[in-house]
Amino acid sequence: MIRAELLTTGTELLLGSVLNTHVRFIAEEIFPLGMRLSRQVTVPDGAAIGEAMRESFSRCDILFVTGGLGPTSDDITRDLAAELFGVTMREDPAIIESITERFARRGFTMNASIARQAMVPEGAEILPNNNGPAPGLYFPPRKWNGHDAKSPHLFLLPGPPRELHPMFTSFVLPKLMDLQEKTAGVCRTFKIVGMGESRVEALLEADLRCLAEVEIGYCARPGEVDLRLIGAVEAVDCCTPLVRERCAGALVSEDGRELAQVLIDQLVESQATFAVAESCTGGGLADAITGVPGASRVFLGGVVAYANAVKSEILGVPAQLIEAHGAVSAEVAAAMASGVREKLGADFALSTTGIAGPGGGCDEKPVGTVFIGCVSKSGGVGVERFNFPSDRHTFKHLTTQTAMLRLLNLLRDAR
């Protein structure tokens, strides 16, 4: 078993001002390769990083270090690595050029502290950073500080998740794959929305194990699960029909594509436009949709009708309807969806109205209650009621996912 360790650095992690999500991310990325973290350590910025690296060096085969590659005075990870290996630093002209260009685009000029990010210890390979100025660094195993044993494979990676994640996927994983025994298999990711991890496991795992020799992995996020099958192509192919059958209506993609992307692709294929009317999701549904490049081909727009007056005046929901049934009701959800479809001249429309909380609940409609409306091309309206009792952020996310899944299934059924 390969022993991999993760050293997360940053005073903000130990102060509790930032939640450490790197452990989860890296654990889930390396799992399909049959690797696991045997230890994770957090130390503050500064000399403690060097001490913790030394300790890990004599314990593990692979060491990931995150953070401390930035431009400020407390960013010293790369200097500490150079010290451990007893090598000097050189300024890399390609990195200087890329940083200069990056800053020029934003109208800034380079200064000395920014240029620190272009310093590379001798013998390190550069891992490109497409989302920030500081590149990652990879040090293959070698003698260190007079020790006989070699150092682990050392990866110095950026702290911000939006820089770390793509760098890990594009440049770290391929290197890790070289350390694995050759298995010429495939990894197929089934994206399943609206089913819990344990439900998917109960529905599938035992039967999949009988069908073929595959490694089964799960990655759960609020409201969705990635089911990962790893094995020979034939084995994974053999399992696929069972997943399709048992998860019908919840299976969004078989290639890891996100729900919003799949929905946009389906609308393009169906040559249909759509619009949204949001109350409780407050823009979150439109935001998820417009996060997909090219969404404008099929998405006309939306109305965030937070105040009741907006529901009436912009969407044409009769004030008496709101008074009779309440803003959070099947009737209002239906009227919102029909209203936005008509106003914006769309083929399809979705609506959401519910109680995100923390306040606003009652016995009949507790916090977490939500009505999702969907109007089809023919003008037919369907409304479903759900209950997502969670924090405000998760509630908005689950409602958004469920609404998109409804429209996707409507479009698929119409094929």
Added chain:
Amino acid sequence: MIRAELLTTGTELLLGSVLNTHVRFIAEEIFPLGMRLSRQVTVPDGAAIGEAMRESFSRCDILFVTGGLGPTSDDITRDLAAELFGVTMREDPAIIESITERFARRGFTMNASIARQAMVPEGAEILPNNNGPAPGLYFPPRKWNGHDAKSPHLFLLPGPPRELHPMFTSFVLPKLMDLQEKTAGVCRTFKIVGMGESRVEALLEADLRCLAEVEIGYCARPGEVDLRLIGAVEAVDCCTPLVRERCAGALVSEDGRELAQVLIDQLVESQATFAVAESCTGGGLADAITGVPGASRVFLGGVVAYANAVKSEILGVPAQLIEAHGAVSAEVAAAMASGVREKLGADFALSTTGIAGPGGGCDEKPVGTVFIGCVSKSGGVGVERFNFPSDRHTFKHLTTQTAMLRLLNLLRDAR
């Protein structure tokens, strides 16, 4: 400075199936006592816990260990502690009684594995658990395994947050107060939007260091930086005016509050309502605003005008204006903001129109170009042009932040 360490145990943490929230919780609990975590380590269930405890024993003054106090075979934290101190275990009759009663209430009967939770190493104090069967344990400093130096104050605590949190507040904090250093400092987090990390450092760091003895830390996220000053109250107070002066217009809060929250609070204070008209942010602006609990007190709603027809028909932007200047123009941004303010009857309004990319750019208006409009209570419209050449997600985020900051500054100036 008291050195406190946290050892979190559990294979699920290293597999990424559970997010480690204990670091944040404990860090925030002990900070007001002038204590900070100098290290945090996660190890899997089993023998690695003993090894990690031994390492911490020679490094720190206080050690918190979470997890491994339950009834199953891999719950061995208390046995490992007994081994380290060379003491035997005794069954505690009061705990047996409380567990028996607890299980009887649920209709279960005691069995041998459950009774393991009542085993207490000699010399340990019991920390009552009002939310689960297994109590916590406290070991005052003492000789261990033949070492001359004494062990740290050792706390063995349950893993589930709903058991850990109340136990920590009720039984651990009082013990820690006795160890407290006299000079408890403060940590002040200045949230700065629209300035890069290295720009903030260049503007402030040298002068802050001359002013007072403070620890300076940075935590950067796209479009914002948290500047953290830690030190004696007087020292941090002495630095504060300089931060305010140099970061004026970009300083959002001095207590870590997020921009959206600060904006909502300011609108509530100003007794003003607002609305948004979004093109390029596609719902992201409304989503950020409605993420704040109670946003409905001041936020009426918004229009996501992705298609040009929506800009004209719902917001009343003249089609000729769009034709003459293009949808991405100062003129259209102004008309969108005025239109949504009027339609929704709001005091203030914001608008965004730009090119999120990856497609759609031209020489004159490349990808990343955005116009942000803002209408004040008097009806006066201001439009500013920005350039955020980044990926689609970051572009939307930066535009959203910049728009909120504009309105916040407008409200603050009007005070």
